[in-house]
Amino acid sequence: MPWLVVSIVLSVALTLALNVWVRLFPRAAQRAERRVVDLSSRPPGGPSGSSDRRVRVWAPWRAMLVASLLLTIVLNLVLWLARA
Numbered sequence: 315m316p317w318l319v320v321s322i323v324l325s326v327a328l329t330l331a332l333n334v335w336v337r338l339f340p341r342a343a344q345r346a347e348r349r350v351v352d353l354s355s356r357p358p359g360g361p362s363g364s365s366d367r368r369v370r371v372w373a374p375w376r377a378m379l380v381a382s383l384l385l386t387i388v389l390n391l392v393l394w395l396a397r398a
Contacts, residue, residue: 318390325386329379 336343 318387318394321386321390322383325382326379329375329382333375
């Protein structure tokens with residue numbers, strides 16, 4: 315069962331690290347957001363064009379953390395039961 319604890323701790327640590335990174339370097343997050351929007355708004359095979367269609371997505375980080383924890387536990391329990 316120690317792998318379950320390690321998996322949960324790593325899941326929480328990664329989620330928190332990404333949120334701290336975004337808070338410490340907001341410009342990096344904005345640049346990444348622009349890149350993703352540009353990639354998603356560009357037609358396949360076409361030029362990058364203008365980014366007049368912008369969609370702003372707000373990520374609920376607390377819900378993401380809870381979902382990550384629950385999915386980690388469920389996945390590890392399924393793997394544990396499959397081995398038994």
